[in-house]
Amino acid sequence: MFLNESVKVFGGSANPELVKKICGYLGVTPGGATIRRFPDGEKFVKIDDNVRGKDCFIVQSTCTPVDGNLMELLIMIDTLKRASANRITAVIPYYGYARQDRKDDGRVPITAKLVANLLTAAGATRVLGIDLHARQLEGFFDIPVDHLMAEPVMVKYLRDKKIQKPVIVSPDVGNVKTASRYVSHIGADLAIVHKKRLNGKDVHSENIIGSVEGKNVVMVDDMISTAGTICSAAKLVKKMGANKVIAGATHGLFCGPAVERIQESYIDEVFVTDTIPLREDVRKGINVTVLSVAELLGESIKRVHRNESISSLLLS
Incomplete structure (x- = not known):
């Protein structure tokens, strides 16, 4: 087992198979979470494990349905924050809205920056992503970003x-x-x-x-x-x-x-x-x-938890 009991790895509903592979590499059991919808379509999340003072990682790609998966990620982050998690890292294998990273016309948004603001406001203390489409997206965040490449x-x-x-x-x-x-x-x-x-x-x-x-x-x-x-x-x-x-x-x-x-x-x-x-x-x-990028993400999670460098995971 690479990690101790002070670490919890949770997965959203976007890519459960990848979450299983990451946890398999790390030798940990995925954190328990109940995710369902209210009758009107709103998302509900309840963390089933004790996370007080824990180092928590949420694995969630914001792929189709993009808005639903993004909202689920934000709710999970907020849930962990209110449950007194020590550190919350949003592990986002695919970062949606990344291509809307500049104003290439009048009266259009920079949605990549908006999503970065939402993640920070929700309570994420770190972001771990893969191939964010453009390197400048790292500068959209006011929290540390580990930008991996596949x-x-x-x-x-x-x-x-x-x-x-x-x-x-x-x-x-x-x-x-x-x-x-x-x-x-x-x-x-x-x-x-x-x-x-x-x-x-x-x-x-x-x-x-x-x-x-x-x-x-x-x-x-x-x-x-x-x-x-x-x-x-x-x-x-x-x-x-x-x-x-x-x-x-x-x-x-x-x-x-x-x-x-x-x-x-x-x-x-x-x-x-x-x-x-x-x-x-x-x-x-x-x-x-x-x-599979499970080993790449699993090793990165391990090193982030141990405050070790992840630079060696990138090809030079």
């Missing part, structure tokens, strides 16, 4: 596959830094796709910088939402002579037309992590591999 998990998977003639393709210019790190980790070439976003759902890939001819393409991003970006990029690299196309992401949202788009695309394989539970229609519809 790279160690995904790099291990790619290394184990022993891909021949690999080339890491950044599906857009904004992902170049991430793609460059994968280049150094698995010993591959780099290519960059220049895309043009037509609207909120549709993307057109216009040209590519670098060579993909005769190579096996790996595209890695922080999330797959409607799959417009990766499918458009896959079509372009195939046109340029690429062989196999593998697409990976930390967060597999697979919204709207994503599954259908991937089915009709040139993508041979998709891999994601379990920060978001994979829907059954996604499992049946496409060739997808799910990697």
Whole structure:
């Protein structure tokens, strides 16, 4: 057992399987919590364990239903605060509203900052997240943030596959830094796709910088939402002579037309992590591999509790 009785790990209803895996790694029993709805739809939470003076961790992704899972997380934090928990860490494998991180038009919100304020006001004393979409989101919080990356998990998977003639393709210019790190980790070439976003759902890939001819393409991003970006990029690299196309992401949202788009695309394989539970229609519809971040999160929880550095968990 890694942790002592002064630690409690609770899970919301967003991703119970991930909570079980994390607790299994830590050798602890998940904290007891009763979560139900009142007849009018309001959420009710009761913590079943004594948490007075304890170091508490709540594992909850704010994935679909986003607002319901976010509200449940806030209520759990408030419940633990009022039950006299010593420290409350919100472990958020997937942080919803992260893409609304700036004002790119008039009269629009910065919802990522609003959610950060809500978590702090509810009583969270620390946040632990994975691939928050943009590094500047850490600055939205007035409490400590441990920003993990799923790279160690995904790099291990790619290394184990022993891909021949690999080339890491950044599906857009904004992902170049991430793609460059994968280049150094698995010993591959780099290519960059220049895309043009037509609207909120549709993307057109216009040209590519670098060579993909005769190579096996790996595209890695922080999330797959409607799959417009990766499918458009896959079509372009195939046109340029690429062989196999593998697409990976930390967060597999697979919204709207994503599954259908991937089915009709040139993508041979998709891999994601379990920060978001994979829907059954996604499992049946496409060739997808799910990697677990349970060990990464479990080790981080252990180190946060012991006030140890988590920097060594990140690839350098």
